Amino acid sequence: MFSLIRQHIQDLYRYRSLVNSLVVRELKARYRGSFLGFLWTFLNPLMLLGVYALVFNIYLRIRIEHYAGFMFVGLLPWIWFSSSLLEGTHSITAGGSLVTKVLFPSQVLPAVKILANLLNYLLSLPVLFGFLWAMGIRPGWPLLWLPVIIVLHLFFINGLVLMLATVNVFFRDVQHILANLLTLWFFLTPILYPLSQVPPPFDKWVLINPMAQISLAYQDIFFYQRNPNEGNILLFGGLSLLLLGIGMFLFERYKETFAEKV
């Protein structure tokens, strides 16, 4: 098992320059031909935020101070997470001739999707900072946690995507189920509402959701300007590594059949 995982990582490392150029291409391709071009990286989350702000701030009148800023903090990593899952699950089955006609480690394909979306997230951080700053929120030292949180989150996403992409080769239903499941998952995760708003006994259950653990961590360091709960981070980190291990193992175990099944 461990030799497979080592193989997986080594191959990915050996092809890092391909990953690099494919990520760049992915980002360029996304907006090529559109008039506003790369600006969409910033406009997309802002517009989504606008929609939610309209519904929850103005129509439903949720009384939380700086609610738009609060939502924005959680929304951005969620977009990274959900787009990576959707695109990553597809990546092998939609890989076409790259999977069936050329020899190269196929883990490159999901990794490219995840990293492109991560880059998108990182690029939108300046917008987030500007937004928070305008609201009078100045995140401080707890921000040093950000790299740790992002790396753990990356492991979590990568592990999950590797599993889903593998299973999707054999059961194409996965991608459709996933799209619906993500909507449910989104509302079960404290992104639009703080954990304090969840009445007991449900507040205990919310944290079973790993995305809730990581979402709270993002809120802690950006919005509440405090250190995240180490226990939660540890738990999430452990789970992420486990998922990543299983994901890599599963992927390596079945990748040789991808060319025939796709």
Next chain:
Amino acid sequence: MPPAVILKGISKKFQQTTLRRDYITLKSLFLNPFSRKGRPKDEARVVFQDLDLEIPQGISLGVIGRNGSGKSTLLKIMTGIYKADSGSVLINGRVSSLIELGAGFHPEFTGRENVFINGTILGLNRKEIEKRFDRIVRFAELESFIDSPVRTYSSGMYIRLGFSVAVNVDPDILLVDEVLAVGDESFSRKCLDKMTAFKKAGKTIVLVTHDLPTVERFCDQALWLESGCIQVQGEPRQVIDAYRQEVARRDDLRIKEEEAVSACRGEERFISGTRWGNGDIEISQVRLLDSLGQERRVFQDGEDILLEISFQVHRPNPEVIFGIAIFDGNKTCCYGTNTHLDQLVLPPLPETGRIRLKLEKVHLIEGTYWLDAAVHAQDGHCYDYQSACRSFAIRSALKDTGIYRIPHQWEWDLTE
């Protein structure tokens, strides 16, 4: 020197479900729950069974065979895209496979950007590509298009760029799958030149193709694959000959089957595109025999060919004329004659019989030919005309051109 490729005991089978893309879906389960689709286990198609193959270094090997004989699967197993169910694959050297040209090309990106991505996919790093970039573009003859998006390329330009990147990877072993057929003639020649240069540099080439003359001209060795088994491996000429004869035999069989089918239907009149006439006298069989009386489909240059026409008389007619004509692949009539033109008067015909025509020392140039056989009345009225009823091939060591070799002799007078 160790062989470039060693395959030992390779077995490979595909689940029929993968081949037919016959997924079990909820809908199919619901519509016919007892269908056999649900049990794909017993429906495996064996492509290779215990295949052994060794390709020495520096050899160019042409792989021929009918569609579905496993040629491409063999290449994919060598490349490593498919994993064999059992057996071992040993490759000595860097492999570049031309199974898919321009893999990973993105239509929205320029030729330049795609060269870099494609090169990286094939295992080059950025520096190596930069070093080769000019060479790649020059070879593809795309200097003025390299900065336009690939979606604006013609399919020929696309293939050219893909080929150019792939061969400039400088592999030790080049695997080529039927890619020379695309592109215009000058580019095909360029590809062949490039591959010849490869050969001279002592690299190993495996070429999968249906283009038999290229195999014969270019390859040191040929391999004929038939349903996943190596039928013959060896000198290209002999392998190709054996293959051609087998193809002719199969065609022959197919034609006979078709004839049997139409005979069963009791068709008395022949109105199909390749056969017509009122059927008063029927040509029941046409055979091509060599000088020993053996039925053959491939003849050597200069051999005698004996045409034997079996006939059956349904309604007697006076003044019967038998005729033949030979056509080449371009439907050019190479030669045609009949008993009337040769000023023969046939005696009254029995109910069944045979008539033979001996063609002496046939010097048709190398190629495949088609034979028409006919029986008709003096006024041209047709009893039975069978167009292209037999095909045969002529093999020759000489590669002269035209239709027929006119017996000739060179002489010179060089003294003043």
